[in-house]
Structures are given as C-alpha cells and as structure tokens.
Amino acid sequence: MPTENSSLGFALLGLLAREPLSGYDLSQSLSRRMGWYWTARHSQIYPELKKLQKRGHVTFKKVEQQGRPDKKVYSITTAGKRALADWVVAPFEEAQPREEMLLRTYSMWLVPPARALEQVKAHQTRLEELLGRYDEVETRLRKKYGDDLEDPSKPGFGGYATLKYGVMQRREQVAWCRWMIETLSGETGRAKRSKQ
Amino acid sequence: MPTENSSLGFALLGLLAREPLSGYDLSQSLSRRMGWYWTARHSQIYPELKKLQKRGHVTFKKVEQQGRPDKKVYSITTAGKRALADWVVAPFEEAQPREEMLLRTYSMWLVPPARALEQVKAHQTRLEELLGRYDEVETRLRKKYGDDLEDPSKPGFGGYATLKYGVMQRREQVAWCRWMIETLSGETGRAKRSKQ
C-alpha cells in the first residue's frame, strides 16, 4: 500500500468531511457533486473505502434498514480530516490531461469538412446539455447555502467555486465549437461555391 | 487484444499521418504537439507501436546511424490511415475528466484562506507559464504553415485548432484563479480588519 491516499481517496474524504455517507451514497454524491472534474465507479469506491479505513482515515458502522439492504455508513476521523486539510494545500502537479475531442481534432484534416462538422456539432450539443445541468446545480446550491457560497470558510464555497470553474470552461468550449463550425463551414461553403 | 486501437494508438497514428517517426521521435512529438491534451511515457509508446504493427496500421524499417544508436522508423499504412479517418468522425464519449485542482478546491473551506491562497497562486503561475509556451508554439506554427492554418484540409489546421482551444481554456482558468484570489483575500482582509 502506498504511503499516501490516492486522489480518489481524498475525493471521498472531501465528501465525508461534510456528512457521513455509505458507499452507495458516496457513489451518487461523487457523480452529482464532483462529476465534472472527478469520477469513479462503485467497483473502485468500495475497495478504496477499505484502504481509507485501514489507514484510520474513516470509520463505519452498520445500519440496518427496513425494506432495504443493510448499509455501512462511513464517517471521517480526526486523522482523516487532518490528512485531507494537509493535502488541500500541498504542492502538486496536475494529472495529465485527456481530451479526446482534441485528439480527434488534430487529425480532422484527413476527413471531409462536412463530416468533421457533424463531430463538432455533436460535441457542442453535449456541452450545452452540461451547461443546462450546471444551471440547476447553481440554483440548488444557492437555495441551500445562500450568501455562504462566497464565504471560503463555509462548506458551500467548495461546491460553488468548482461549479463556477465548470461553467467558465464549458462556455469557452462552446465558443471554440462555434469557431470550429465557422471555419469548417466556411471551407465547405467555398468548395460548394467553386463547383457552381 | 481489443478490437479497436486505444486512444493512444490513434494519437500515434495522428502523428504518423504527417510524417514517419521513430518511437523516440513519437515520444518527443507527442509531448511537444499534443502535450496539453494527451500524453504518454516511452514505456507506453513502445508496446503500443507493437500493437499497431500487429494490426497492420503501421510498418517500420530499421535505420542504421553513424555515431548514434540504430532506430526503427515507423510509417502509417493505408489501413492505418483509413482507421484513423473513421475514428475522427465516429461518435464517442469524452474520457472522464481529472482536475485535481478542483478536487482540492472542493475541500478548501477546511483550511485557512491564506493557505488556500498560496495554492491558487501557484496554480495561476503554472497556467501563465503554459500560456507563454503556447505563444511560442503559435509563432512556430504560423511560420511553418502560414495561411494554411485556417484551411481545414491542411495538416496545419489540426495543430492550430487544438492550440486555440488550449489558449482559450488556459486564459479562462487564469480568470478563475483571479476570482478565487479576490474571494479568498477578501475574506482574510475582513478577518484581519475585524481583529484590529
């Protein structure tokens, strides 16, 4: 076992620092609250919780439920909270980026611009759907935390600041899509005109 | 072996579609040309080239050199070029994003704003260094391709479009950092003032 938690471990601790959650809850919360910058499947979450528990960063107690399967509710420990806070301010290097859209864009010169156009438009649609969901999240956050969102010592701030980042990035990505569409259709337009 | 190439496989094909390269060259080109949206170490590249070769998407010939180790120069095949072009326009889902800065931001409410501030400033510095390097790349691209950069059927377009995306994203990330710094220092400012 490595000396430090993985990024996923810290993601889970970040959620547990706000409220105790079961593995199932963590899976939902991760995708709902951190989904636009970190994700994991439940098959990765359950083993990770075991590691956190062995390290003493979380504890759990079994909760029996009526009409539902029993669950294990995890809570962050003092040591876990300290490890998390240390990690937040520790120097680090960003993980290697993986933007498949750009990988495809790099080789778009090989295909007819009209086909490339379809790919870019599909991407734009995905982005706009995402932006729509951000709006709902912002409304929900504002209702839950109010003016506390701008207060960096309140838990609401984390969700707000990361959401803001997501919105800014997605908007800019849509702008890039628009530029791509213009450039690509300009070309097909010229091609069509020259054939007339 | 899976039926399709991995993303890395297509990244390498994308480079080889422009010119034949050795494994070593591919490693350099990958980080120089695609470094801000896809990376790989040489330990991943060499095995991947073997897979591409077994699939018939690339061929190689040994080139003996004087005063330097021999090298294997890889070229894309017709089948490889077709597979690449198909992949460029195929529907897909973006790989899961991994933005560690946001993971840390989510838990920043746990630490004193002054410490969080340091982290954000360090991030901003990294981003501005990146932006500086983009400038050099743009100059180099413009010299090499001229007005062909805006022509979607010329190879220069791929590099130009992806670079543009990178510049737009990084600028927006810097703007987010500035907002964070404002919000975090506002808070420390208030704290300091209230203690006076």
Add this chain to the structure above:
DNA sequence: TAAGTCATGTAAAAAGTTACATGATTCT
C-alpha cells in the same frame, strides 16, 4: 567527469473500466 541527448525496451504496480454476482423492494 558528470550531465544531457539519442535510442529501445521490460517489469511491477497503481488506477480505472467492464463484467459478473446477488437480492429485496418499488414503480410502471
């Protein structure tokens, strides 16, 4: 002489995805 570049690989481990596995309840 030490560090850096050119050049190619393998091994081990960590991180992440997909598939397998089970079972009760609730909603359509």
Add this chain to the structure above:
DNA sequence: AGAATCATGTAACTTTTTACATGACTTA
C-alpha cells in the same frame, strides 16, 4: 411482468505510471 432503485462486493482486463536496464556520443 419488467425495469429501476437500493446496496455491496469481486474478477478480469486495460491503461497509465514508476522503476529498472543498457550503451554510445556530446556538451559543459
């Protein structure tokens, strides 16, 4: 009756990182 939700896990596989391994030549 079938699909969705709640709930927890394991197994197999792919992808990525880190470390190991070698060796000639060039530059400071």
